[in-house]
Amino acid sequence: MNKICKYILAITALTIFVSCGNNNGGNNSGALASSKAEKVYVAPGEHDEYYAFFSGGYSGNITVAGLPSGRMLKEIPVFSQFPTSGYGYSEETKPMLNTSFGFVPWGDAHHPDISQTNGELDGRWIFINENNTPRIARVSLATFETEEIIELPNSAGNHASSFVTENTEYIVAGTRFAVPNPQRDMPINEMKGQFKGPLSFVSIAENGRMNLEFQLNMPGFNYDLAHPGRHKSHGWFFFTSYNTEEANTLMEVNASQNDKDYIAAVNWQKIAEYVKNGGGKRVPGKYAHNVYDEKTHTATSTMKDGVITIDPKDVEGAVFYIPIPKSPHGCDVDPSGEYIIGSGKLSTDLSVYSFEKIQTAIKNKDFVADAYGVPVLSYENTIAGVVAQPGLGPLHTEFDGKGNAYTTFFISSEVVKWKLGTWEVLDRQPTFYSVGHLMIPGGNSRKPFGKYMVAMNKITKDRYLPTGPELEHSAQLYDISGDKMELLSDFPTHGEPHYAAGIRADIIKDKSKKYYELSENEHPYAAKSEGEAKVTRNGNEVHVNMTMIRSHFAPDNIEGVKVGDKVYLHLTNLEQDFDVPHGFSIIGANTSEILVMPGQTKTIIWEPKREGVWPFYCTDFCSALHQEMQGYVRVSGK
Ligand code: CUK
Ligand code: CUA
Structure with a gap:
């Protein structure tokens, strides 16, 4: 280590020590603190x-x-x-x-x-x-x-x-x-x-x-x-x-x-x-x-x-x-x-x-x-x-x-x-x-x-x-x-x-964008209304075109899935309003939940490992009936 570096390391240590020892940048009291507080205060409901x-x-x-x-x-x-x-x-x-x-x-x-x-x-x-x-x-x-x-x-x-x-x-x-x-x-x-x-x-x-x-x-x-x-x-x-x-x-x-x-x-x-x-x-x-x-x-x-x-x-x-x-x-x-x-x-x-x-x-x-x-x-x-x-x-x-x-x-x-x-x-x-x-x-x-x-x-x-x-x-x-x-x-x-x-x-x-227009959604697996929701099978691939709106999924009961299938869950959020995402998660998926913005379609893949009836639910508290926003997938043996 050369001289300059030793000097700098010593000064660094000294600075931290000195700074920590005298906390002069923080402890303001009385009038000074309140005048500073006023300058950073943004009243409830006001914007920065x-x-x-x-x-x-x-x-x-x-x-x-x-x-x-x-x-x-x-x-x-x-x-x-x-x-x-x-x-x-x-x-x-x-x-x-x-x-x-x-x-x-x-x-x-x-x-x-x-x-x-x-x-x-x-x-x-x-x-x-x-x-x-x-x-x-x-x-x-x-x-x-x-x-x-x-x-x-x-x-x-x-x-x-x-x-x-x-x-x-x-x-x-x-x-x-x-x-x-x-x-x-x-x-x-x-x-x-x-x-x-x-x-x-x-x-x-x-x-x-x-x-x-x-x-x-x-x-x-x-x-x-x-x-x-x-x-x-x-x-x-x-x-x-x-x-x-x-x-x-x-x-x-x-x-x-x-x-x-x-x-x-x-x-x-x-x-x-x-x-x-x-x-x-x-x-x-x-x-x-x-x-x-x-x-x-x-x-x-x-x-x-x-x-x-x-x-x-x-x-x-x-x-x-x-x-x-x-x-x-x-x-x-x-x-x-x-x-x-x-x-x-x-x-x-x-x-x-x-x-x-x-x-x-x-x-x-x-x-x-x-x-x-x-x-x-x-x-x-x-x-x-x-x-x-x-x-x-x-x-x-x-x-x-x-x-x-x-x-x-x-x-x-x-x-x-x-x-x-x-x-x-x-x-x-x-x-x-x-x-x-x-x-x-x-x-x-x-x-x-x-x-x-x-x-x-x-x-x-x-x-x-x-x-x-x-x-x-x-x-x-x-x-x-x-x-x-x-x-x-x-x-x-x-x-x-x-x-x-x-x-x-x-x-x-x-x-700032408020939501995505559902009518402009060109996702190939979008279901733009509950009427368009469906389940299709292609070999061992299952595609579920699912909708989300306060406070349910469609479809919310899915049968005909087998162990070994690869299930593509395509979620379309039908809401057309500001700040109403819905989430989706399913038990045992080795991926995160997904949050779908109004008008958007997002997909996760779920590969069921065991037979049974497995629940899924909305992860974002979206309405008074958020807890009711749920469903089941029935998984049968191969
Ligand atoms: S920076 Cu990237 S090492 Cu000084 Cu611009 Cu922090
Ligand atoms: Cu949708 Cu909670």
Whole structure:
């Protein structure tokens, strides 16, 4: 372990110790507490002002909370099976979790990002990355359902993702791990110079459909985070990279040898043009592309092979490296597009780069070519300013749209507010404890809303009643409308939120879907009235087209099923009203229940193992006669 790391570990321990010992962020009394309470109070029946979408980290999902209350409104299943709704268990949704490696029922979701038009949040979709088996998902903000998942071939550890460009032209997916490209059997310690770091560019069509357009086959560094340029820097993407030593083992000694790592500045417009004109080379690469169809209420998974790959050397003036203090993490662009903030997590300073200076240096050919032929600009020619020693362990920066930036410091456990352009520190507030990301609703768009900031903390410790060895991660809400940040409240989150995206509620709430039109249901096994309910047999497959309405199933007595049959239970919810799902479960099924929304059809498979008369019931308390919503299946011997 080198000196810096020892120092940082010591400080981390000290911070946690000190923070836990003096609980100054929480115990407010009297008038102060009541003025804070007023700011987060949402009266019964009233709505929150903002939606906040938290990534679930290792839960694989997104949780939705209201701000300022912090009340949890929903969990949206994305990359993980979710028994609460049957997502990933029902026949219709299982294909969403298909990959080129087979069915992968779990994911690690880090960075949600809301679609934009002209650099402002438009509230159509939210995108989120999966870090482990590299994928990107698109979730509708009308239905709050996952509509599409695309896998990324030849990539590993999709961390620098999913950030959207100003008109949702592209989202990116940077590979956190350098890997052999194409994958092959080779000695790990021969990594240097052999591994690659492909950056994927996924284009978004008008209807939201994702298309893996090209991959930039970068030198084999670890590409950690990214942000698109905006306003004047629209057309560019910036990525932080670490382990530019290309060490195959990242024990500290190896990983931080170089004094500086790189930010990769990529002119994606130029590359897209190059690809449009036939540039690039098609290489093999298997990936699944899963799309959910709202009419049939069914997902289909298509396996694809092949992707256009670009060697950065082949597109002149499109890819540059800029040195940054070692092991950077966050890479954030301010609302004007002029400043790019790189956070070196082993550094105490924040380096802010100037887009204009970068352009001038490129124009003047003020660069040297590195070992892999990618031009490297100089730190001195591109730096706009340095925020000197604002804290320890800078990670992520967001903006309030009033010329201020807010950076999280993991090691010194605080958020620091500083001024763009003068680099002076204006305020600092402790977080409890060890903040990772922060989020200001709209904070990575041209127009941040600038009223609240949420700190997502990695360590919870004593903030809540103890719940055994594991505590939920904790978020903290700050009022940032004044000169000084004011900590208003703590609220628990689910899984590990790495990042969140927030939007003013009025932009999306009136477009929220209330139910699905039964008349538009094109599911092949839908029964759109009780008259259409039926049981059909095809060999040992039994299909039951069943309806659900308050408070019965049709049919509710099923006979003629035998041990060894495969029974497909297709449930159609006939309700045409808001918030009246019905559930379905049957004894001994090795799947979860399913929750069927009004107008939808969903299917589970039941393979009866024993003779008898077996009950099923509705799992969602839907009316006064909910308990009466039940039925039986008679199962006979073979
Ligand atoms: S993050 Cu994914 S390791 Cu700082 Cu954006 Cu938490
Ligand atoms: Cu339907 Cu309970």
